[in-house]
Amino acid sequence: xxxxxxxxxxxxxxxxxxxxxxxxxxxxxxxxxxxxxxxxxxxxxxxxxxxxxxxxxxxxxxxxxxxxxxxxxxxxxxxxxxxxxxxxxxxxxxxxxxxxxxxxxxxxxxxxxxxxxxxxxxxxxxxxxxxxxxxxxxxxxxxxxxxxxxxxxxxxxxxxxxxxxxxxxxxxxxxxxxxxxxxxxxxxxxxxxxxxxxxxxxxxxxxxxxxxxxxxxxxxxxxxxxxxxxxxxxxxxxxxxxxxxxxxxxxxxxxxxxxxxxxxxx
Amino acid sequence: xxxxxxxxxxxxxxxxxxxxxxxxxxxxxxxxxxxxxxxxxxxxxxxxxxxxxxxxxxxxxxxxxxxxxxxxxxxxxxxxxxxxxxxxxxxxxxxxxxxxxxxxxxxxxxxxxxxxxxxxxxxxxxxxxxxxxxxxxxxxxxxxxxxxxxxxxxxxxxxxxxxxxxxxxxxxxxxxxxxxxxxxxxxxxxxxxxxxxxxxxxxxxxxxxxxxxxxxxxxxxxxxxxxxxxxxxxxxxxxxxxxxxxxxxxxxxxxxxxxxxxxxxxxxxxxxxxxxxxxxxxxxxxxxxxxxxxxxxxxxxxxxxxxxxxxx
Numbered sequence: 001x002x003x004x005x006x007x008x009x010x011x012x013x014x015x016x017x018x019x020x021x022x023x024x025x026x027x028x029x030x031x032x033x034x035x036x037x038x039x040x041x042x043x044x045x046x047x048x049x050x051x052x053x054x055x056x057x058x059x060x061x062x063x064x065x066x067x068x069x070x071x072x073x074x075x076x077x078x079x080x081x082x083x084x085x086x087x088x089x090x091x092x093x094x095x096x097x098x099x100x101x102x103x104x105x106x107x108x109x110x111x112x113x114x115x116x117x118x119x120x121x122x123x124x125x126x127x128x129x130x131x132x133x134x135x136x137x138x139x140x141x142x143x144x145x146x147x148x149x150x151x152x153x154x155x156x157x158x159x160x161x162x163x164x165x166x167x168x169x170x171x172x173x174x175x176x177x178x179x180x181x182x183x184x185x186x187x188x189x190x191x192x193x194x195x196x197x198x199x200x201x202x203x204x205x206x207x208x209x210x211x212x213x214x215x216x217x218x219x220x221x222x223x224x225x226x227x228x229x230x231x232x233x234x235x236x237x238x239x240x241x242x243x244x245x246x247x248x249x250x251x252x253x254x255x256x257x258x259x260x261x262x263x264x265x266x
Numbered sequence: 267x268x269x270x271x272x273x274x275x276x277x278x279x280x281x282x283x284x285x286x287x288x289x290x291x292x293x294x295x296x297x298x299x300x301x302x303x304x305x306x307x308x309x310x311x312x313x314x315x316x317x318x319x320x321x322x323x324x325x326x327x328x329x330x331x332x333x334x335x336x337x338x339x340x341x342x343x344x345x346x347x348x349x350x351x352x353x354x355x356x357x358x359x360x361x362x363x364x365x366x367x368x369x370x371x372x373x374x375x376x377x378x379x380x381x382x383x384x385x386x387x388x389x390x391x392x393x394x395x396x397x398x399x400x401x402x403x404x405x406x407x408x409x410x411x412x413x414x415x416x417x418x419x420x421x422x423x424x425x426x427x428x429x430x431x432x433x434x435x436x437x438x439x440x441x442x443x444x445x446x447x448x449x450x451x452x453x454x455x456x457x458x459x460x461x462x463x464x465x466x467x468x469x470x471x472x473x474x475x476x477x478x479x480x481x482x483x484x485x486x487x488x489x490x491x492x493x494x495x496x497x498x499x500x501x502x503x504x505x506x507x508x509x510x511x512x513x514x515x516x517x518x519x520x521x522x523x524x525x526x527x528x529x530x531x532x533x534x535x536x537x538x539x540x541x542x543x544x545x546x547x548x549x550x551x552x553x554x555x556x557x558x559x560x561x562x563x564x565x566x567x568x569x570x571x572x573x574x575x576x577x578x
Contacts, residue, residue, distance in 0.1 A: 044270055045270070046269060046270060047267065047268055047269060047270065048268070048270040048277055049268035049270070049277040050277065078570060078571070079374075079570070079571035080568050080569070080570060080571065081374030081375075081568070081569050081570070081571045082567060082568055083564055083567045083568075083569070084567075088560075088561050089378070089382075089560045089561060090378075090560060090561070090562075090563065090564055091375055091378040092373065092374035092375045092378065092569075095373070095374050095571060142373065152567070152568065153568055155568075156566065156567060156568020156569075157568060159566060159568070160566060160568065160569065160570060163566075192270065192275075192276050192277035193275065193276060195275060223272065226272075226513075227270055227272045230272040230273070230512060230513065231272045231273070234272070234273055234504065234508055234510065234512075235508060238504050238505045238508055239501075239504075239505055241504050241510070241512075242500060242501035242502070242503075242504030242505050242510065243501065244512070245325050245500050245501075245504055245510050245512045245515065246325070246328060246497045246500050246501055248512065248516070249325050249326070249328040249329035249332070249497075249500070249515060249516075249519070250328060250329065250332045250493065250497070252329045252516065252519055253328070253329035253330060253331065253332030253333040253336075253493075253519070254332055254333060254336055255333075256329070256333045256519070256523045257332070257333030257334070257336045257337055260333075260523070260527060
C-alpha cells in the first residue's frame, strides 16, 4: 500500500516535472510536492483517544530542505487569563484577548528552521513560533498591563498548547525521514484535544532558503454517532439537552433504586 | 480502555472514572452522605475542566438522589411541605448560582472562587465533625460525660421559630417560620451550582439542629429537594453554560451505584463515631489539598479562559 502510493507519486511527479516555478512568493505557484496521507478523515467516536496520520511525499527538487507544517484552517480567538498573587492566594488578575493564533500548530523539519529559511521568509510563510508571535494580536481585556506581559502571555500560551500536544516543533531528521533525498515520510499525531474542524498539512521545499516546492493536504476531524449527537444537541438545543440529561438521570436513578431494592444511596 | 467525553472534549480512561465514582459511592454508602463534595474536586484532579466537573456532578447527583428519594417517599419520610419551602429557596439559589458560574468563568476566576468556597466549607464541616466525634468517643469512654449531650438542645431552633411567616409542617410535627428553611435552601442552592454538590452535609444538620425536624424526615425531605434542586441546576447549566457532560454523569453514576452497595454493607461493621472520624479525616485532607492549590505558585501562570461552550 505504502510502496504503491510512493510509486504512483513518483510517476505522477515525472509528468509534472516541467511545471515552471515563478519567482512570486505565492506557494501554490511553486513546483508541486506530491503527498499522500494514510487518511484524510478522522472520526471521533465513543472510544476515541486521538489519532495518527502518516504522510508520504516526493520532493520535486531532490536534496533540498523540507519543512512540513500542520495548522488548523481557521485561527482561533481566545482569551487568556494571567494569574497573580493577591495576598497569599493565586488568582486571575488580568485577561488578554488574543486573535490570530492558530488552534493547532506543528512543524517537522530535518534540521533547525533558522538554518533553512531567513527570518523574513519564515514570517511570510508563518514558519516557527516567532512567526506566530509576529502575527498574533494581544489586547488587554481586564486588569493592569505590565511591560513583560507580551512575553509572558506568549510563552504561557505556547506552554499550554504544547502540554495539550496541539503545538510542537520537531527539528530532527529521524522524525522526517527522507530516502535518497526525495521520498519522504512522517506522521502527525492528533491529540484528543484537537477538536472538530479542517486542518491543513503543508509541505514546503527550500533550496538555499528559496521556496521551490509546495504541497497541501486537508485533514478533517469530525465527531460521529453518539459523540456527534451529544455535542450537537448540547450546543444547538441546550434546553432539550438539559431536560434530556435530567430525565435520563432520574430514570437511571429510579432504575438503580428498583434493582438494588433499598434505593441505593444518597 | 479510553472513552471520549464530548462536552469536556477529552478522552479519559473509563476505569479511572468508574473507579473514582465507585470509591466516592463506597464512601457515600459508608457514611450516608452524597459525596458530591468529594466527586467534583476528584474530577478536577484528573483533568476534567472545573465547570464541566461541577455541572456533570449535579447531573449525577440528580440520579443518585432520585433513587434514595423514591425509597424514602415509599417509607413516608418526606415532608413535602417543608421540602417545598426549601425547594423554592433551592430553585432560586441554583438559578443565581448558575449565573454566578457564568460571570466567574468569564473573568477567569471560577476555579479560584470554587476552591475558596470548598476550603472554607469543607474546613468548617470537617473540623466540626472531627471535634464532635472525638468528643463522642471520649464520652463513651466515660472521660467527658457532658460533652455527649453538647449538641443536644437546639437553641437556634427556638430563635428561628419566632420569626414571622409561620407555617404548620404536619409530617415533621412542627409549627415554625418558613424564613429559615427558605434561606438555607437558597444558600445550599447557590453552592449546588457553584460546587456541584447536593449539599446534604449542610442541609441535614441544619434541618435537624436548627429547624428541629426528626432525623429520618430530614434525610427523606433533603433527598426529595435535592432531586429537584439538582435537576434545576443541571437544566440551567446545560442552558447557560453548556457544561453538562451526560456521558461523564452516567459513567460516574454507574461507578457510584456499585460502590454504594459495598459501602453500605461495610458500614454496618463499623461504629458510628469511627465512621464519622474517618469521614472527617478525608474531608480535612481534601481541604488541605485544595488550600495548597490556592497558595502554592501554580506551574502555569497563564491559562485559557473558557470558550463560549464546552470545557475549555
